[in-house]
Amino acid sequence: MNIRRAEQKDLVGINKLLYQVLMVHHNGRPDLFKADVKKYNDEQLMGIIADDERPIFVGVDEEDHVMGYAFCIFEHHENDNVLTPIKTLYIDDLCVDETLRGQHVGSRIYEHVLAFAKESGCYNVTLNVWECNPSARKFYEAMGLVPYKTCMEKIL
Numbered sequence: 462m463n464i465r466r467a468e469q470k471d472l473v474g475i476n477k478l479l480y481q482v483l484m485v486h487h488n489g490r491p492d493l494f495k496a497d498v499k500k501y502n503d504e505q506l507m508g509i510i511a512d513d514e515r516p517i518f519v520g521v522d523e524e525d526h527v528m529g530y531a532f533c534i535f536e537h538h539e540n541d542n543v544l545t546p547i548k549t550l551y552i553d554d555l556c557v558d559e560t561l562r563g564q565h566v567g568s569r570i571y572e573h574v575l576a577f578a579k580e581s582g583c584y585n586v587t588l589n590v591w592e593c594n595p596s597a598r599k600f601y602e603a604m605g606l607v608p609y610k611t612c613m614e615k616i617l
Contacts, residue, residue, distance in 0.1 A: 489593025
C-alpha cells in the first residue's frame with residue numbers, strides 16, 4: 462500500500478468511503494445522521510484537496526485504488542487567551558473500506574498521519590470518536606490514543 466496526499470483522481474474512492482462512514486454513524490444514531498448522503502460534495506472535496514491546511518491522505522493499492530483515507534485539519538492556538546500556542550493536527554475523519562478492515566490499512570494511514578504531524582511541528586494529534594462506533598474507539602485506543610476531553614448530551 463502507498464500512502465499519499467489525495468488528488469482529484471481519488472474522488473470516486475473517497476466518495477465511496479464517505480458513504481460508508483456516514484452509514485456507520487446513521488446506523489448508530491439515526492436521530493442525528495441522515496442516510497445516503499455524504500459529508501462533502503465534490504466541489505467542497507476539491508477545495509479541501511487543494512488546501513494545505515486541510516490535508517487528506519489516501520492509502521492506495523498497486524492499481525491506485527483508494528483503500529482508506531484520513532481527513533486532517535491543522536489547528537493553531539496562537540494568541541489564544543487560555544490555550545498555549547501549540548499546533549495540533551486534528552483528524553477529522555479516518556475510514557478504511559469495509560471490505561479491507563482488519564488488514565492494518567487504518568493503522569498504516571494513522572502512522573503516516575503521525576509522522577506527517579511530527580514533521581509539520583505539531584505538538585499533538587487529536588480526533589473525535591462517536592460513542593455509537595465502538596469499533597472505531599477500540600481501534601484508536603489500540604493506536605495509543607487516550608481521552609482528551611468528553612462531550613456529553615441529554616436528549617430532550
